[in-house]
Amino acid sequence: MSVMTVTGYKPMEINIFKHDDERISIIKAAIEKRLIGFIEEGLEWVLISGKMGVELWAGEVVLELRDRYGLKLAVIPPFENQEERWPEPIQQVYQEMTAAADFFRPLYKGGYNGPYQYQASNKWLIDKSDGCLFLLDEEFPGSNRYFYDEAKQAAGDYPIYLITPADLEDMVEEIRMMDPDYWD
Template identity: 65%
Template sequence: MKVLTVTGYKSMELGIFKEDDHKITFIKSAIKKKLLNFADEGLEWVLISGQMGVEMWTGQVVLELKETHDIKIGIIPPFEKQESRWPEPIQQAYQELVMAADFHQFLHKGEYKGAFQFKAKNDWFVDKSDACLILLDDEFPGSNRFFYEKAKQARNYPIYLITPTDLDDAVEELRMADPDYWS
């Protein structure tokens, strides 16, 4: 696999409303663990649409991994100014991520015109990547369920998941890595 699409919940679907929420550390850790495994197997590109939440955190993780791995990040938003209604700190983090990306291009010129743009985005990402990684809890699907359904319809398209169990493991690993945990 050379190209991986990553998606998941938006931050508010996870009950995260601030960029300094400690839960983000655990989610990023789980994403990083999966991406490191894929990078060791030859992953070259990570593709995201740049939506707030899992996708932006993935972009930040990839930027961190670029220091030690030959991996690139591509951001392909479904339309221009997708971040215009987001809180200011998240807009700023998005702009910083876009500026550091290896590739950035809008799927549709112009601003939001309709739900068809999201469907076209899902189609494009499945078509342009070799596999996907989705943070997903089957019991509580969010907006990521639309991409997940599209990915399941594709032939020979591997779907990798970050599950609640993976997040629990990330929490435990980070706790155990803290020297204060052992004292």
């Protein structure tokens, strides 16, 4: 697998309302761990639409891994200026990310015109990738359900890899065990 889409929840869907919430570092650590495994198997590109939340956090992880592993980031938003109604700190992160990405191009010219843009974006990301990594609790899919349903219906053998709440709990424990004070 050389190209992977990464997606997941918007921050408010998982009760994260501050851009410096400590849970973000756990989510990013879980994404990094999974991406490194895929890099070792040949992953070269990560695609995101740049939605706030998991996608922006994944983009930050990819940019951190770029120097060590040569991983590349493509940000393909469904339309131009998708960030214009977001909180200012998140807009800034998005703008910095799109400037630093290896590839950036909105799928549609102009602003939001309707839900079809999100549907087309989901289809495009699935068509252009070899699989996806998804932060998802299948009992509470939130707005993720649209991408997830589309990925499950994708023609052929489209692999879907999940980071589940149990995986995040394991990551918390892993981080805790890396702390030298944990063993005292």
